[in-house]
Amino acid sequence: MSALIQKQPLLPVLALGVGAVALSMVLMPRGRELALLQLSAGRTGQALSMLEARVGAGDRTLATIGALARARIDNGDMAGAARLYEDLVAERPRNAAALRALEEIQRSIGRTDGLVRTLERLQDLSPTLSRAREIAALHAARGNAAGQRQALRVLVTRFGGDREDYLALARLEAAAGDPRAGAAVLRQLERDRPEDMEASIVALEMSMLLAARQPEPALLRARAWLAAQPEPTRWVAVLAGALGGGGRPDLAVALLQPFARPGVDPDVLTVLAQALHDVGNPAAGLELLERLDTDFRPAALMRLRLALDAEEVERAVAAAYRAGTSAVPRDLLARLADKALWAGRIDVLKQLLATEGDRILEDDPVLAARIFLALEDRPTARRWADAGARAEGITPARLVQLAAVEARLGRGERVHELLGRAARDPALPPALFREVAGIYARAGLAERGLAVVEALRRDRPSPAADLAWAVAASAAGRAEAVADWLAAHGPGDLPADVLQDLVYLAADARAYGLAIGAAERLLALRGGPGDAALLVRLLVDAGRPRQALERLRGLPAGTVLPDGLREAVLLPAWREGAPVGDELREAWTRRLLEAPDAASRSMAIAVLRELKAHDDLLPVLRQLAQDNPETWMWTFTEVAAAAGRMAEVNALWARLGGRADLPPAQRRGIAFRLLESGNRAAAERIFRSLAAAAPAASADVRQLLFLWGLRPTAEQLDWIEARARRASGAELAAWMGILVNHGAPARAAAVYRAAPRDAEPDAVHEAHITTLSALDNRPALAAALRDALARATTPERAERLVQLSARAGDPELERRALERQVALGGGGAAAQRRLGVLAFNRKDMEAAARHLTAFVRAGGGDYEAQMLLGDLATRQRSVNEAGAHYAEALRLLQASGDRSFRARTVAANLLHRVGRSREAERLYEELVAERPGDSHLRADYVAMLMAQGALPRAREVLGNR
Structure with missing residues (x-):
């Protein structure tokens, strides 16, 4: 406002001067008139001297003061002109004309302080709305909150003012430390100008009530105002925000919950979710938003924030993709990536990078390095780590995180450089001192780490520095120094959290003496059951189970111990000879019965087996074996065998082997074990079940037939025959063969007769021929062979028919089979020999000579063929030819070395013939x-x-x- 006043032109003052001269021409004495004439003529100095003299002589009329003020203004003495009017007003404080003249000149010269006082005096004489507002504005411009507050009080009380006047006054009242008065002003606004009331003003009033420590009236005010609105859900979020922002999210929840109905404005539920989070129940807020089926972006982003705050990575991912990751701010996506990293959710990191790329990491190279290291992309992790090391303004905490990355990358010098920077920064939180020591240890730089931490301990002494030194010293192999440090402190010198951390750190380094010493101090200091359990655990880990047992026995009755601790003490103590076997068996049997998972159950079983608690184990193992034979059957078998209860094993094997739901291989194994144990009948039942639908050539059928032997019982043959009657094609042939091989060719024949004749495969026909051969039914065999001969298409098939024809004793059929074999390219010299013999026997000398000669030519023949050729030559009276054949026959016979009776008989005959x-x-x-x-x-x-x-x-x- 002062600037505004300073920019006012001097024209009003000049007008004032001219007006004053015109007004006083008639009334002013002659000297004053003369002075004004001098002033009008531009002789300012003369006029100023004359007027100063008159005033000095006691002329303090308003006209003379006004003329002198004009002269001073013309002479450039604005301050002097102002002083004239100020003195005049001091003499005549209620003179309105003097006050107005002073007001004008004060505006002209920008004298804001005086102007405010002048306006306030005028306001006392004749109050106006505009002047009241100007007074308030001038106080505000000068930063005079008290003056502004008083002016606004007058304004709203006397003139009503507008909405902004009430709001300004309310805020000033609250700022002055009286929020209750501010709230009262706003209630007055509602009474005076109800049309101006809106949710934001009610929210302001509620904030003031909260500041005045009137939370319940604030809630009631909100409910009352909302009840009067036609659409309260439009405004409830605004009022709830005032409650939450005022530090009472519980009241915000109370206000919002009645409105949290299906279909309500998502903004209402979003604000309610935030309030639930603020009262410490983020899970409820998250569930509320997860049930909200809408694309309302603020709700989706609030859902993401709540899930992140609740460390619910999976739900945070769902929220991010519900909102659309491209619409999620980078900082939230980076938070999500950070949470996923801490939770080990590599799949989430890959998904985020696949959909959003590196944009989520651009602002945080340290996070990027950590993520790509977790993804085992070491080159990219190194690139981001380099960027992080170059980043400006990186905090010490970030340097420590980056050093942890570098430690895993194996860049020890970079680790030392980063941790050195962090340690030299006074802003490094003491809570990270221990992490600094730990990273040095993991990087294999224990000695360097110890030096850095010792400097921290010297420059910034604190329990955190002491603990960090203990870590570094332990990593550097200075466990004795740490133990001495610990011993140098009295029982109550070190805080419990330091002792507790030292216990865990020493235990991690396997410095059990130090860990146990610290744990004993911790127990003496704090004495909680957890501390006692910790000491017991350390004694066990240190290989001192007897002492651990003594500590355990010394605990007060009813002490709650961590799951499994008692058993963990009892077992090694028992192994060292402590008489706790019964207690141990009872404890581990209970653990077996209550095992929550397979690993716990397996552990309990292993311990009970070691304890030889067979009677406790067998009922459980029997049930496990029945439920999951693949895993537990052999364990049950071993334990039962160790207990001498093989009858139970056999019974279980028999039951399990009959279960069709088990894998065939397992059932087969059970059957073999039953055979080994002598339970042949049970094994046979299993194999019969396995073979029920198995092919004839299967291992299960072969094993069943082996059990039955070469002469099965009638009932067993019935089973085989039934399988044969259900078969067709090659399977039918195989089953017929099984019947023949097991002494039941008649059954095989009956099966063949019952089988359909349509498109009978060769294998079935062959099986039929084999059956007839076994039955020695020569007529039927010959008929079948003649039929088969016409169907023979391979030399091998023809050769089989030759053999069967010979067995049937039908030379003619045998000759036809041989000729078919030769026609198909088979038989070779042997077929020529047999054809020659058959021709000789039927006195077909020409055919006999032809076939036998072909036989001899193919390979030299044998003595019998040569002898037959000799006989043929004899019949033809070819003496020389006959003699040659007989001589060759004798030579071949003697060369063969055959000294059998028949061979010698033939030799005698041939000797005679030659x-x-x-x-x-x-x-x-x-x-x-x-x-x-x-x-x-x-x-x-x-x-x-x-x-x-x-x-x-x-x-x-x-x-x-």
């Missing part, structure tokens, strides 16, 4: 002596003798029969 009669006679004599009753041999010998004309000897041989 003219070596004496050798033949000697051989015949030897043979007759060997088998004197062989009539065929004697006949051959006699025939040779008669051919030689040795009739007496022939008669003699015949006579000796």
Whole structure:
């Protein structure tokens, strides 16, 4: 306002001067008139002298003062002109004309302080709304809150004012330390100008009531005002925000909850969620927003913030994607990434980076380095770490985090440089001293870390520095120094939290002597059950279970111990010979029965097995084996065997082996174990079950047949036959073969007769032929072979038919089979030989010579073929040819080394035929002596003798029969 006044032109003052002159021309004495004329003529100095003289002579009329003020103004003495009027007003304080003249000149020269006082005097004489508002504005411009407050009080009390006047006064009252008066002003506004009231003004009034320590009236005020509104849900969030902002989120919750109905404005629920968070129940706020099906962005972002505050990473991720990660501020996404990192949620980090890229990390290279290190992207982690080290204004806490990254990257010098910077910064929180020591230790720089921490301890002594030194000293192998440091302190010198941290740190370093010493001090200082349990645990870990047991026994009755601690003490103590076996068995049996997961159950079972608590174990293991045989059956078996209760094992095996839901391999294993234990019947039932739908060639069927042996019972044969009757194709053939091989060819024949004849596979026909052969039904076999011969398409099939035809004793069928075999490219020389023999037997000499000659040409033949060729030549009276064949037959026979009776008989015959009669006679004599009753041999010998004309000897041989 003073600036505004200073910019006022001097025209009003000049006008005032001219007006004063015109007004006083008639009344002013002659001297004053003369002075004004001098002034008008521009002779300011003369006029000023004349007027100063008149005033000095006692002329203090308003006209003379006004003329002198004009002269001083013209002479450039504005301050002097103002003093004239100020003195005049001091003499005549209620002279309105003098006050107005002073007001004008004060405005002209920018004398704000005097102007305010002048206006206040005028206001006392004749109050006006505009002057009251100006007075308030001038006080505000001068920073005079008290004056402004008083002016506004007059304004609103006498003139009513407008809404801004009431609001300004209310705020001034509250700022002056009387918020209750401020609230009263706002209530007065509602009475005077109800049309101006709105939610923001009610919220301001509530804030003032809260500041006046009137929370309940504030809540009631909100409820009353809302009740009068046609749409209260539009304003409830504003009023609740005033309650929450005033430090009473509980009242905000109370105000909002009645409005938290389905379909309500999302803003209402968002504010309610924030209030619930502020009263310490963020979970309720988060659940509220999670039920809100809307894309209202503030609600989605509030949901994200609440989830982050609640350390609910998964729900925070859902909230971020509900809001749309591209619309989430970078700082919130960075917080989400940080929380996911601490929670080890690598999947969340990958998802965020995949959708948003590096933008979420641009403002925080240290976080980026930590994240990419967790993602095992070491090159990228190094790049971000380098950026973090170069960042300006990085805090000591951030330096420590970055050093932890560098420690994992193996850059020890960078670790030392960063931690050195952090340690030299006075802003490094003492709570991080220990982390500094720990990072040095993890980086393998224990000695350097100890030096840095010792400097911290010297420059910034504190319990935190002492603890950090203890960490560093322990890492540097100075456990004795730490123990001495601890011993140098009295029992109550060190705070409990320092002792507790030292216990854990020493235990981590396996410095159990130090850890136990600190734990004993902690127990003496604080004496809680947790401290006692900690000491017991340390004694166990240090390999002193007997002492741990003594401590455990010394605890007060009813002391609550951590889960498993008692058992952890009892077991090693028992191993050292402590008489706690019964107690230990009871404890671990209880743990087994109450085991919450598989790992706990396995541990309990292992301990109870070590304790040989078979009777306690077997009921549980039996049930486990029934529920999960794959995992527990063999454990039950081993324990039961150790307890000498194999009958129970066999019974369980038999039950489990019959369960179709178990894997076949496991059931098969059970069956073999039953066989080993002598329970053949149970094993057979299992194998029969496994083989019920298995192929004939399967291992299960083979094992079942092995159990039955080569001669199954009738009932067992019924089973095989039933499988055969349900089969078709190659399976039918296989089952028929099984029946034949197990002495039931008649059943196989019955199965074949019952089977459909449509498109009968070769395998089935072959099985039928095998069946007929086993039954020795030669007519039927011959008929089947003739049918099969027409269908034979491979040499192998034809060869099989040749064998079966020979077995059937049907030379003609055998000849046809051989010819089919040869036609298919099979048989070779052996087939030619057999065809030749068959032709010789049926006296088809031409065919016999052809086939036998082909046989001989293929490989030299054998003595029998040569002998037959010799006979054929003899019949054709080809003596020389016959002799050659007989000689070759003899050579082959002798070369074979065959000394059997038949071979020697043939040799004797051949010797005779090649003219070596004496050798033949000697051989015949030897043979007759060997088998004197062989009539065929004697006949051959006699025939040779008669051919030689040795009739007496022939008669003699015949006579000796």
